[in-house]
Amino acid sequence: MRNRNVLPSVKLSIVPIVLLIVIILGIMMILGADNVLNYSSYVLFAMAVFTLILSRIFHPCRWLLLRKGIGESAGQILPAIPILILISTISATWMLGGIVPTIIDFGLRVLNPKTFLVMACLVCSVISVLVGSSWTTCATIGVAFMGIGAVLGYNPACTAGAVISGAYFGDKISPLSDTTILASSTVGVNLFSHVKYLMVTTLPSLTIALIVFAVIGFTTDITDSIETNEMLLQLDATFHISPWLLLAPVITCALIVMRVKVLITLCISTLVGLASLFLAQPHIFAQLSAESGAVMAVVKLLCTGTMIETGNEMLNNLVSTSGIEGMIETIKLVLCAMLFGGTLLGTGMLSSITHALSRRLSGLRKVVSTTVATGLTVNACTGDQYLSLIIVGNLYKNLYAKCGLEPRLLSRSLEDSISVTSVLIPWNSCGMTQSTVLGVSTFHYLPYCVFNYLCPIMSIAVAAIGLKIYRNINSL
Numbered sequence: 001m002r003n004r005n006v007l008p009s010v011k012l013s014i015v016p017i018v019l020l021i022v023i024i025l026g027i028m029m030i031l032g033a034d035n036v037l038n039y040s041s042y043v044l045f046a047m048a049v050f051t052l053i054l055s056r057i058f059h060p061c062r063w064l065l066l067r068k069g070i071g072e073s074a075g076q077i078l079p080a081i082p083i084l085i086l087i088s089t090i091s092a093t094w095m096l097g098g099i100v101p102t103i104i105d106f107g108l109r110v111l112n113p114k115t116f117l118v119m120a121c122l123v124c125s126v127i128s129v130l131v132g133s134s135w136t137t138c139a140t141i142g143v144a145f146m147g148i149g150a151v152l153g154y155n156p157a158c159t160a161g162a163v164i165s166g167a168y169f170g171d172k173i174s175p176l177s178d179t180t181i182l183a184s185s186t187v188g189v190n191l192f193s194h195v196k197y198l199m200v201t202t203l204p205s206l207t208i209a210l211i212v213f214a215v216i217g218f219t220t221d222i223t224d225s226i227e228t229n230e231m232l233l234q235l236d237a238t239f240h241i242s243p244w245l246l247l248a249p250v251i252t253c254a255l256i257v258m259r260v261k262v263l264i265t266l267c268i269s270t271l272v273g274l275a276s277l278f279l280a281q282p283h284i285f286a287q288l289s290a291e292s293g294a295v296m297a298v299v300k301l302l303c304t305g306t307m308i309e310t311g312n313e314m315l316n317n318l319v320s321t322s323g324i325e326g327m328i329e330t331i332k333l334v335l336c337a338m339l340f341g342g343t344l345l346g347t348g349m350l351s352s353i354t355h356a357l358s359r360r361l362s363g364l365r366k367v368v369s370t371t372v373a374t375g376l377t378v379n380a381c382t383g384d385q386y387l388s389l390i391i392v393g394n395l396y397k398n399l400y401a402k403c404g405l406e407p408r409l410l411s412r413s414l415e416d417s418i419s420v421t422s423v424l425i426p427w428n429s430c431g432m433t434q435s436t437v438l439g440v441s442t443f444h445y446l447p448y449c450v451f452n453y454l455c456p457i458m459s460i461a462v463a464a465i466g467l468k469i470y471r472n473i474n475s476l
Helices: 010-031 033-058 063-077 080-096 099-110 113-131 134-152 156-173 178-187 191-218 225-238 243-257 262-280 282-292 294-303 313-319 324-346 349-358 364-382 385-402 407-419 429-438 442-448 450-465
Strands: none
Touching: 010 033, 010 324, 010 349, 010 364, 033 324, 063 324, 080 099, 080 134, 080 262, 080 294, 080 324, 080 429, 099 134, 099 225, 099 243, 113 134, 113 156, 113 191, 134 156, 134 243, 134 262, 134 429, 156 178, 156 191, 156 407, 156 429, 156 442, 156 450, 178 191, 178 385, 178 407, 191 407, 191 450, 243 262, 262 282, 262 294, 282 294, 294 324, 324 349, 324 364, 324 429, 349 364, 364 385, 364 407, 364 450, 385 407, 407 450, 429 442
16 A cells, blocks of 8 residues: 655656646647636646546545645635635726726826836835735726826836836835735744845845836837827816825725725725715716616626727727626636645645755755745745745745754745746736736736846845855844
């Protein structure tokens, strides 16, 4: 009888992961990057089933362990579902309530077109630091910047890269961020000491990103000011633009800073959006409720796609909303990623891979480089940043202590390799959410997320030169 407590071989464990990557790349090459989202949920579900069959044939696992693995994955991922639903309702109500159009209007009047990408990145950084959430930042001010960028003539993928770079910078270093708190608490590091230590790799990464965005801005052909003025006229003709509508993002930021529960905050933000629609845009609400009545109009706005005629095709596409219906594919992907990650955990395949990566490590550069590589691998396998932070953090705690390396080096390496790269993985909950919210596929915006892919590189580079890396520090 095979010993079920022994981990499966590394060769067996990497088969589902390699096959997943090959299939995803095949879809991208044959059908195009835009179709990856349409097929990824089916691929992930098939890989979860394949992993179970593979384990059953070559290395049977106990049902209890499998159930525990899926349970751990579900415990981390399922709470994201109601958040995804509420983010979609905020996007719909803030758009047709005139909140996002007001931000776009003010942005077009105030922002310098050449420095737009730099400002988008910086503003998203500040807001994300204050609210501690990249998801909320992208779904609110990020959507507004996408609209401004489209009017100015910027590539949507480039604008999305600037928004995501800023949002994840703030999410990474904010003491209010759940990933920041999770990374420090998993390793046992003081939160503010962890944030301070993050600056060594985070600030240089953001600085380089801002330089890149400045270069892109000054070398991009900007839409003629006449077209911008026409768009402003169309916005003013379609929506009632008022500075009072800017209270909506202010209220949202205030609620999050006061540490009100995320679901309650998002519900209130949706209600504020609906109130803006009733009070500030009565003509739009009348247009929506003309056929089906007031109640059904609200239900349709929240649940399905809604379009209004503005007389301008670009503006029509900009202010159209998809509601909860537009988030269904993302939710399917999140659930299927949960199953795949859970089966890898429950069958022991993920543990086998991570143990193999961490074996025979002693030098500083090898330890940090392997931590980063493991973080990227686990993040891609589980499809969830929270689960990845917990797994990799617990895996390497003893190794860092054995090597005489301080724990905050591990917590920083976790953030550099997991928290900011999750948005670059198409089947990760972050990648799926941001591609849906911003309307740009992950593969398209990935090259422009300069900050996100610089962080793991910077983490390895800083370790290589030994900058601010100390040994045998027991208390921070």
